Amino acid sequence: xxxxxxxxxxxxxxxxxxxxxxxxxxxxxxxxxxxxxxxxxxxxxxxxxxxxxxxxxxxxxxxxxxxxxxxxxxxxxxxxxxxxxxxxxxxxxxxxxxxxxxxxxxxxxxxxxxxxxxxxxxxxxxxxxxxxxxxxxxxxxxxxxxxxxxxxxxxxxxxxxxxxxxxxxxxxxxxxxxxxxxxxxxxxxxxxxxxxxxxxxxxxxxxxxxxxxxxxxxxxxxxxxxxxxxxxxxxxxxxxxxxxxxxxxxxxxxxxxxxxxxxxxxxxxxxxxxxxxxxxxxxxxxxxxxxxxxxxxxxxxxxxxxxxxxxxxxxxxxxxxxxxxxxxxxxxxxxxxxxxx
Amino acid sequence: xxxxxxxxxxxxxxxxxxxxxxxxxxxxxxxxxxxxxxxxxxxxxxxxxxxxxxxxxxxxxxxxxxxxxxxxxxxxxxxxxxxxxxxxxxxxxxxxxxxxxxxxxxxxxxxxxxxxxxxxxxxxxxxxxxxxxxxxxxxxxxxxxxxxxxxxxxxxxxxxxxxxxxxxxxxxxxxxxxxxxxxxxxxxxxxxxxxxxxxxxxxxxxxxxxxxxxxxxxxxxxxxxxxxxxxxxxxxxxxxxxxxxxxxxxxxxxxxxxxxxxxxxxxxxxxxxxxxxxxxxxxxxxxxxxxxxxxxxxxxxxxxxxxxxxxxxxxxxxxxxxxxxxxxxxxxxxxxxxxxx
DNA sequence: GTGGACATGAGGTGCGCACCTCATGTATTC
DNA sequence: GAATACATGAGGTGCGCACCTCATGTCCAC
Numbered sequence: 001x002x003x004x005x006x007x008x009x010x011x012x013x014x015x016x017x018x019x020x021x022x023x024x025x026x027x028x029x030x031x032x033x034x035x036x037x038x039x040x041x042x043x044x045x046x047x048x049x050x051x052x053x054x055x056x057x058x059x060x061x062x063x064x065x066x067x068x069x070x071x072x073x074x075x076x077x078x079x080x081x082x083x084x085x086x087x088x089x090x091x092x093x094x095x096x097x098x099x100x101x102x103x104x105x106x107x108x109x110x111x112x113x114x115x116x117x118x119x120x121x122x123x124x125x126x127x128x129x130x131x132x133x134x135x136x137x138x139x140x141x142x143x144x145x146x147x148x149x150x151x152x153x154x155x156x157x158x159x160x161x162x163x164x165x166x167x168x169x170x171x172x173x174x175x176x177x178x179x180x181x182x183x184x185x186x187x188x189x190x191x192x193x194x195x196x197x198x199x200x201x202x203x204x205x206x207x208x209x210x211x212x213x214x215x216x217x218x219x220x221x222x223x224x225x226x227x228x229x230x231x232x233x234x235x236x237x238x239x240x241x242x243x244x245x246x247x248x249x250x251x252x253x254x255x256x257x258x259x260x261x262x263x264x265x266x267x268x269x270x271x272x273x274x275x276x277x278x279x280x281x282x283x284x285x286x287x288x289x290x291x292x293x294x295x296x297x298x299x300x301x302x303x304x305x306x307x308x309x310x311x312x313x314x315x316x317x318x319x320x321x322x323x324x325x326x327x328x329x330x331x332x333x334x335x336x337x338x339x340x341x
Numbered sequence: 342x343x344x345x346x347x348x349x350x351x352x353x354x355x356x357x358x359x360x361x362x363x364x365x366x367x368x369x370x371x372x373x374x375x376x377x378x379x380x381x382x383x384x385x386x387x388x389x390x391x392x393x394x395x396x397x398x399x400x401x402x403x404x405x406x407x408x409x410x411x412x413x414x415x416x417x418x419x420x421x422x423x424x425x426x427x428x429x430x431x432x433x434x435x436x437x438x439x440x441x442x443x444x445x446x447x448x449x450x451x452x453x454x455x456x457x458x459x460x461x462x463x464x465x466x467x468x469x470x471x472x473x474x475x476x477x478x479x480x481x482x483x484x485x486x487x488x489x490x491x492x493x494x495x496x497x498x499x500x501x502x503x504x505x506x507x508x509x510x511x512x513x514x515x516x517x518x519x520x521x522x523x524x525x526x527x528x529x530x531x532x533x534x535x536x537x538x539x540x541x542x543x544x545x546x547x548x549x550x551x552x553x554x555x556x557x558x559x560x561x562x563x564x565x566x567x568x569x570x571x572x573x574x575x576x577x578x579x580x581x582x583x584x585x586x587x588x589x590x591x592x593x594x595x596x597x598x599x600x601x602x603x604x605x606x607x608x609x610x611x612x613x614x615x616x617x618x619x620x621x622x623x624x625x626x627x628x629x630x631x632x633x634x635x636x637x638x639x640x641x642x643x644x645x646x647x648x649x650x651x652x653x654x655x656x657x658x659x660x661x662x663x664x665x666x667x668x669x670x671x672x673x674x675x676x677x678x679x680x681x682x
Numbered sequence: 683g684t685g686g687a688c689a690t691g692a693g694g695t696g697c698g699c700a701c702c703t704c705a706t707g708t709a710t711t712c
Numbered sequence: 713g714a715a716t717a718c719a720t721g722a723g724g725t726g727c728g729c730a731c732c733t734c735a736t737g738t739c740c741a742c
Binding site for chain 2: 048050051052053055056085089091092093094170171173174176177178181182184185208212273276296299302304305308321324326327329331332333334335336337338339341
């Protein structure tokens with residue numbers, strides 16, 4: 001007999017196909033009592049919408065805009081590349097995913113979000129720092145019926161519908177867990193490097209890192225964070241300064257960006273023994289660092305998976321379908337030279 | 342204008358819909374020259390079959406049998422559970438996935454495979470040790486038009502259509518890479534434990550492990566493998582014997598099964614300092630071991646991902662559609678306490 | 683009681699494709 | 713040149729659903 005169809009559902013609920021359709025697709029003009037009757041019938045006969053038929057009957061594609069900063073860090077480049085790659089593979093699934101790089105100007109960006117026409121766009125994927133303007137723009141988007149998903153970095157005050165990314169406290173803990181073990185017993189000094197500690201991600205990572213170091217590796221001294229702030233000369237000077245004060249540093253934890261410079265600096269400084277290095281995000285630089293042995297471990301997240309997951313969630317939300325939690329969990333991946341893909 | 346449809350394709354190729362259908366679905370009775378013309382037209386206009394419409398029009402589900410040993414190791418239990426869980430979530434994708442636990446009797450198993458009716462089954466997923474009987478049965482299956490996918494453990498001589506799982510040499514290398522770093526500089530002894538070294542997986546892991554130890558950590562002495570052979574008392578005795586000969590063992594690598602006993606043994610023996618432990622496969626036991634700190638790292642693979650990937654590949658093969666390589670890559674996952682999910 | 687707002691039903695169309703039947707063509711064989 | 717096998721076309725049906733129109737029914741306010 002196969003799965004129940006909307007016909008079975010209509011019969012079970014004692015209503016017409018038109019009403020079933022109104023309920024299933026959230027159209028107006030149905031009494032609450034009738035909605036309830038249909039929903040009960042859904043439960044009773046276990047009706048599940050056929051996504052294939054639904055997608056076929058719906059004559060338009062599922063349209064998603066992905067906003068990613070147009071900045072020039074390697075990681076941002078990876079994210080943009082992943083969006084474009086994912087877009088191609090999703091075409092055959094009736095999904096049109098478009099990348100919109102944006103200038104980091106809060107006003108412009110908010111205006112762009114405000115100009116989105118809900119008729120043309122089903123969902124929006126955002127990788128952006130949270131600002132008051134953004135927060136308001138996102139809320140406004142939601143009110144107009146456009147679903148929103150933050151990726152990689154959460155927007156906790158913007159009430160996005162979904163956040164798809166890793167828990168950065170756990171990521172920081174993971175880094176400490178590895179680095180602490182690499183250092184072994186006994187006292188050791190560890191340097192921590194970040195682009196800027198104002199970003200939510202870095203703060204969380206630092207928090208998790210410090211906690212595990214304090215609890216599990218009390219003999220490790222975590223030096224004050226070096227902030228690169230996207231300024232190569234500044235970072236270089238800070239690193240040199242660090243090494244002067246602590247020539248016996250034995251571990252380095254890099255929470256974001258600036259890894260190319262860091263690796264060059266470490267190579268030049270010729271520390272013996274080579275310090276243990278744990279960094280975040282797989283990029284051409286960190287990949288090479290793993291292969292050459294300059295980096296012990298990279299903590300990363302699968303960008304393709306994150307984007308596919310964001311699309312699946314936006315779509316499941318629109319279709320009022322459940323998701324498979326397990327599949328949508330974004331892993332904190334640990335890469336060493338030998339499990340690098 | 343949307344994507345090209347079979348109508349556009351027929352027009353472009355200068356043939357009828359019927360012929361397009363024959364070519365697309367591999368039916369007989371089309372001249373080679375005509376097939377070529379259609380395929381060229383496909384290239385020219387970039388036709389991609391609409392999987393939604395195709396799945397809808399095809400009135401039957403995609404049916405897959407999953408054969409997993411009915412043995413009682415924890416890992417096997419996890420695999421069987423993953424099959425059943427995946428089966429439920431795939432129902433809404435018109436996939437019927439059925440678990441068939443099998444007794445490890447080569448004759449019986451081969452007979453069961455031989456009894457499969459290609460009319461009823463589109464594909465078969467296998468997690469089984471390769472035997473001559475199995476090899477012949479798999480080849481026979483393929484000849485009769487049933488696609489085959491080996492998961493977790495490859496069947497290199499059976500000519501299965503797909504293998505979905507990790508590279509076990511790399512997995513062994515990864516284990517050595519971690520354990521070597523955990524041990525730190527200086528000499529150290531490492532114990533290696535396996536169910537049996539006759540299984541292909543364990544052999545590969547051991548191979549990768551030994552290579553990395555020899556190349557990168559020459560001061561580490563890898564002791565002869567202890568084989569549990571599914572015999573608790575034997576394993577216990579072997580472990581006790583090991584500790585007598587090498588009370589200074591500082592690292593343990595467990596390549597498969599028997600982890601519960603191993604952890605109990607280590608807890609009882611009260612070695613100081615606690616040896617570093619790296620094991621394979623996430624199970625209730627190893628999960629707990631991570632949480633309590635008895636295990637430093639678990640090297641594992643995502644069973645749900647493996648099964649979904651197997652289904653996607655079988656299906657893409659049947660539909661003659663391309664797959665997204667990146668999505669089907671099975672990762673060698675490293676879990677420590679802090680990135681455990 | 684009349685008009686209007688709202689709730690529901692009846693019925694149709696088409697999405698892109700798989701699968702089927704039957705007719706008609708064309709090349710091959712003896 | 714007749715018989716045969718094979719290649720191709722024409723045309724139809726239905727998968728389960730979204731979306732649309734129009735008719736009919738019900739209730740309330742004034």
